Amino acid sequence: MAAQLTAHQLTEKHSPTLFKALEAIATRAYWSPHPEHPKAYGEGSAVDGSLGAAEGKAAFDALLGTRMDLGQPGTDGWVGGSAADGGEVSPYGIELGVSYPHADLDVLLPAMRAAIPAWRDAGPEARAHVCLEILARISARTHEFAHAVMHTSGQAFMMAFQAGGPHAQDRGMEAVAYAYAEQTRTPGAADWSKPQGKRDPLNLRKQFTAVPRGIALMIGCNTFPTWNGYPGLFASLATGNPVVVKPHPRAVLPLALTVQVAREVLAEAGFDPDLVCLAAERPGEGVAKTLALRPEIRIIDYTGSTSFGDWLEANARQAQVYTEKAGVNTVVIDSTADYKGMLSNLAFSLSLYSGQMCTTPQNLLIPRDGITTDAGPKSYDEVVTDLAGAVSGLLGDDARANALLGALVNPDVKARLEAAPGLGEVALPTREVANPDFPDAVVRTPVIVKLDGAKPDAEAAYLSECFGPVSFAVAVDSSADAVELLRRTVRDKGAMTVGAYTTSEEVERAVEEACLEECAQLSLNLTGGVYVNQTAAFSDFHGSGGNPAANAALCDGAFVSNRFRVVEVRREA
C-alpha cells in the first residue's frame, strides 16, 4: 500500500521530540510535550488540529451507542453494547452503549504475526516516529479521551483529562524513548578487524538487527486504562512487536479509541494496521487467560489484582511478564516542621480519586506517644483528629469534593468502604456526596480507621491491601517500630509508594535505608503541591520492580530491554 505519511515527514515532525525525550530520561529534569491545561487544546474550536473542549465532548457523545468497527481480521461478532449485554456503564451512571469487535483468535493472531517482518525491517527509528505520531493524534483528541476515561474509571473530569491524557501520553512517549535508546545501543552494522601479528587481520562485516519477541498482550485495568496501559503498549510496539490490547470489560472505550488511532496511523505510514488490535470479550469469557497461554504471545503487560498477576507470572511461561499488582503503601509520621502542610498534603493524597490509586497511602504509622511538630507536640489522637479535620475541610464543599473524589469505580470498592468501620475505631466517617450532574454517581469521602499496630487482630487489616477510600492510622510503639513495620510491609506485601515525615536525621536515614534495602520509592516531607501518589514521566519512577507490588518499574531499561533480541549476521569482509 502507498504510504500517505512518508518516513521523511514523520522524521521531520517527531525526531526533535524524540531527542528531547531522550534528554529528559537522562537528566530526569521536568519535561513534557503534552499540555496539562484543558484550555491549551483550544476552547470550543480546533487549535493545531486538536479538538477543543466542546468538540471533544461532542466527539465522545457521538460515540455513545455506536458500533466501533476497527476493521480487524477475524471479527466474528460484537461485544459490549447495552448494559444488559455486558456493555460499559459509567461510574457516573450513564450507559456507554458502545459495541466492539469480538475476535476469532485463530484468525487474528496469525494476521498479527504476518505483520511482523516489515515492521521489524523498518528499524527502531521509523518505529519510534510512528509511535510518536500515534501519540500526537491521541494528544489532539485529549478532550475526547478525557470523557472516555472519566466514564470508565470514575475519575473526576480534570483528573481524567490530565492523568488519562497528557500524563498517560508522557508515559507512552517515555517508553518509546527507552525502547529507541535500547535498540540503538548496538549499531546496525560494524566492521571488525582483528590483528594477527604479521599475517593479514581477520575481517568481518557484522549486521545487527533488533528483532521482536512475538505478539505482545497488554491487559488493561479499570482505573487507569491509558496511564497504566500506554507504557507496555508503546514499549512493545516500538521494539517491533504487534500488540493485542485486552481492555478491562468496564474500561474498553479509552483503549478501543487508542487502537483505532494506532491502526489509522500505521496504515497511513504504510504498515499493516493489524500490528495493533483489540481483543474485547463477552461477559465471563476470560480471554486474558486464554490469550496469556497462547504460544504466539511472548510479552504480557498487566495491571491489576495480585492473584491474577501471580497467576500470569507462574503460568505464562512462554512470555516475558510485566506486572503491577497490589501493594500496601505506608507513610511514617515521626515529626514535622510544617504540621499544617503535612496534614493538608496527606488529606489531598487520601482524597484524590477516592483513594483508588495504586499509589494512595493506606497505612499511616504514628507513634502512640505522639510526635513533635512546629505547632508543639501532638499526641497520636491529636494527629489523627487533625488529619480527619484536614480531610473534612478539604472536602467540605460538595463541588470541590466531586472534583477531587470522582466516583467509586465499582461495587467492590463501595463494599470495602462500608465494611471499614468493622475493622476498628472510626476517626473519620465517610459521607455521601451528591453529584448534581450525575445523580447516579456513587461519590463518597474517605474513611480513616484507628488501629493498634501491636494487636495481632489489627495486623490482618493493615497488612492487606484495602483498595479504595480507606486508610488506617496505625499506632506504633516508636518511630523505630514504624520503620520496622514499614520494612516488613514492603517485603511481604509490596508498596508502590512510601512517604515519611520527620525532622530527625536519624529517622530519615533509617527510613531511607529501609527503602533502599526493601526497594521502595520514597517521598520525604511533602507539604506542598506534590503528592506521594503522583509521579511524573521522564523523571520519577512508578514502582520499583523490586518488591511484591510490581515486577517492573515505569520506565527503565529493564522495562524495554527484553522485549526484543539482537540477531547478528556476520560475513567475511
Added chain:
Amino acid sequence: MAAQLTAHQLTEKHSPTLFKALEAIATRAYWSPHPEHPKAYGEGSAVDGSLGAAEGKAAFDALLGTRMDLGQPGTDGWVGGSAADGGEVSPYGIELGVSYPHADLDVLLPAMRAAIPAWRDAGPEARAHVCLEILARISARTHEFAHAVMHTSGQAFMMAFQAGGPHAQDRGMEAVAYAYAEQTRTPGAADWSKPQGKRDPLNLRKQFTAVPRGIALMIGCNTFPTWNGYPGLFASLATGNPVVVKPHPRAVLPLALTVQVAREVLAEAGFDPDLVCLAAERPGEGVAKTLALRPEIRIIDYTGSTSFGDWLEANARQAQVYTEKAGVNTVVIDSTADYKGMLSNLAFSLSLYSGQMCTTPQNLLIPRDGITTDAGPKSYDEVVTDLAGAVSGLLGDDARANALLGALVNPDVKARLEAAPGLGEVALPTREVANPDFPDAVVRTPVIVKLDGAKPDAEAAYLSECFGPVSFAVAVDSSADAVELLRRTVRDKGAMTVGAYTTSEEVERAVEEACLEECAQLSLNLTGGVYVNQTAAFSDFHGSGGNPAANAALCDGAFVSNRFRVVEVRREA
C-alpha cells in the same frame, strides 16, 4: 578496615579501560585489553607483575594437593581433595587433590547480605573499578588459570589459555561495562522544577540509587568454568550484588582461584571480602538446588543441561534466572564459491575441543541432490566424504590433533561418541589419539554420521543435542527444505549458532529471514580464520536469548538491567 587500594588509585588505573570498553560495546569494533599470546605475559619471568609461563605452571603445581582456605565465614569442613573423596581429576588423568571450604549456608548467606549496604553505597563507578582490578589480577595470573582450566575442562593448553584466560576476562569486562552503562543511565540526583503558570514552580530534589536485588548465585559449568562464569559473576557484582559461586564439582579450581582473587581485591579496596564466596559441595550434595530456592538468592546465572536450566526457571521464582542450556546447532550447506575453504573451516569447527562447545555445529544439512561449488557440482556423498577427509587431514598429525582436540571432559561424552555409530552410517569413524604428556587422557577425533532427514527414525537423533564430537550429515530434499528444518530445529530445540554456505542470494535471504524470525545468531560463508563456534566479546553476541538454547545473550542490556533496581528519594527543594 583501612583500604590499601584507594578509590583514587583504582580510578586512575581503570577508568581509561572502562571507557574503552564502553566505546567497544557501542561500536562493536575489535578491541581487547587482554593479550591472546602466552608470550605477552613474559617468558619465565614476571612482566608488569604477570606470571610468565614457567611461573604460572609452578604456581599451578604448587596448588595441587593443597587446602585452599578462602577465609570465608561459616566454613564447616572441607570438600574435594583426593579422587576417592570426590576431588577433581583432570581429564588428562592427574588428580588435582585440592580441597575447598564447605559452607554452612545459614552462616555464609547472612554474612554476604551484611556486606551489601557499603557496596551499594560505593556506587556504580567504584564497583566497576574494583571489578576491573579483580580482572587485572586474574589477567596477570593467566598462565596459572590456563593450567587450572585445562585440567578441569580437558581443553588443550592453548585453548585453555585463550578461552579460559583473555577471552573469559573480556567477557567479564564486557559485563562490567554494560553494568556501569546501565546504572549510570539515570543520574545520581536531579533537580525537577515544574512550571505552575503564575504561581511558583513545584521544585523537587530527587536522588536515584542503584540498589542490588540481593545475593546472586553463579552456577559454573564443567567445560568453560571461567568463560561462561565471568559474565554473570561480574554483571551481578558490578550491579551491587554479592555473588556466591557454585562451581561444577569437576571444575572447581578455576573458580576457587577467581573467588580468592576477588576476595583479596575487595578487602584491599576496603570492602567486605564476603561479597564473593565459594560454595563447593560434597559429592551428591546438590547444593545448587538448595541455594537456588533460598529466599536470599535473587539472581541466578547458570550454564548447563536443559533439564536443570528448565528446573531453575520454573522453580527459582524468587530470582531473576539467566540460563544457557542445550541447543542443536545447524549449518545449511547450499553452495559455495570456496569449497576447500568451506571444508577446512568446518573441519576445524567440528574438531576444536572435540566438539564440546555449546557453539559447535551438530547438524550439517546437505541437499541429497548435491551442491554447486567453485570445484564443480558435488553430490551429497562427495560433500560428506570430502568433509571427512578434511577432518582426517586436519587431525592426521597426533601433535596437532592433541593441540586441537584436548581431552574428552567426562565419561558421558565418551559414551555418546561410542554410541554414535548406532545412529546411522558412519562417514568418518573416530580414532584414539595418544597424548605423550598425559597417557591417561581420553583423546578422540570426531565422528560424522550420515542421516536421511526424511526418515522419522533419524529425526530423533538429529533433533536432540548430542554434546561432544558427533555431528550429523543430514540429507535434505532441497535448500528450501534445509531452511525449514533449520527453522524447526531452532524453534523447538534452540541453537547457540547457525552457519550457512550459499552463493544464492535467494537462499541467503531465506536463511537470514529464518534466523531473524527464530532468533538465532548466523555466520555466513566462513572459509577463513573465523569459525562459527567462536565469538568475540565487545562485538559478537553469544546466544540470542530468544530461542530455547538460552534465555539471555552475552552480553546486552537485558543481561544487566534487571540485576538492580533504582530507588528514588524525593524531597521538596
